[in-house]
Amino acid sequence: GCGSSTDSGEGNKQQTEQQDETSDKTKDSSEDTDSTQGENTGNTLVVYYSATGNTESVANVIASATGGDLFELEPAEPYTDEDLDWTDDNSRVTKEYEDESLRDVELVSETIENWESYDTVFIGYPIWWGIAAWPVDTFVEANDFTGKTVIPFATSASSGMGDSGDLLAEMAGTGNWQEGERFRSGADESDVEEWVESLNL
Numbered sequence: 611g612c613g614s615s616t617d618s619g620e621g622n623k624q625q626t627e628q629q630d631e632t633s634d635k636t637k638d639s640s641e642d643t644d645s646t647q648g649e650n651t652g653n654t655l656v657v658y659y660s661a662t663g664n665t666e667s668v669a670n671v672i673a674s675a676t677g678g679d680l681f682e683l684e685p686a687e688p689y690t691d692e693d694l695d696w697t698d699d700n701s702r703v704t705k706e707y708e709d710e711s712l713r714d715v716e717l718v719s720e721t722i723e724n725w726e727s728y729d730t731v732f733i734g735y736p737i738w739w740g741i742a743a744w745p746v747d748t749f750v751e752a753n754d755f756t757g758k759t760v761i762p763f764a765t766s767a768s769s770g771m772g773d774s775g776d777l778l779a780e781m782a783g784t785g786n787w788q789e790g791e792r793f794r795s796g797a798d799e800s801d802v803e804e805w806v807e808s809l810n811l
């Protein structure tokens with residue numbers, strides 16, 4: 611079922627400052643990060659969108675392996691099985707694929723509590739038609755990744771990462787984006803763990 615695990619309370623949207631990369635802001639007067647420091651070497655966040663659970667499984671393994679926090683991106687209007695039927699010319703996902711202007715998927719929440727405290731951000735998604743499932747676009751466009759290491763990951767039936775990571779990096783415009791990794795839909799936990807270890811975070 612769709613995750614109801616985030617009960618961060620609706621309506622506590624922090625202001626998302628939309629900043630162009632020209633502003634060299636050195637002020638950081640807002641020390642509102644509650645004690646997120648501790649246990650781990652760095653603060654890791656695992657953000658993901660998953661329509662049918664495959665990417666979620668990988669995200670869970672990454673979070674366990676890194677001690678990171680999980681955040682599920684939830685479309686305000688969730689995709690039903692019918693919506694996801696790519697064999698149907700009239701399904702929601704097919705229409706969105708064919709008309710880029712329809713891909714602005716509104717999310718339940720696109721801001722993260724204590725965003726400043728994370729220095730490594732994993733971003734996970736299913737591959738749709740060779741690119742990242744577009745619900746993640748909204749998140750990527752809404753946040754400032756300056757100073758963060760960003761590591762994309764994906765699940766797919768057979769396609770590789772393709773340009774999905776590069777396209778997201780372009781959309782973000784900020785952040786130190788890594789190459790990332792694609793896993794098959796039913797990836798073994800051990801494969802994911804090995805990959806995380808290889809990153810030497």
Ligand SMILES: Cc1cc2nc3c(=O)[nH]c(=O)nc-3n(C[C@H](O)[C@H](O)[C@H](O)COP(=O)(O)O)c2cc1C
Binds near residue numbers: 660769
């Ligand atoms: C609309 C749609 C398009 C897809 N396009 C591709 C594709 O281009 N290549 C591929 O290998 N798998 C494709 N798939 C399969 C998904 O990438 C795969 O099932 C993935 O693991 C789903 O992740 P999720 O369970 O987290 O949503 C597509 C699935 C859907 C629903």
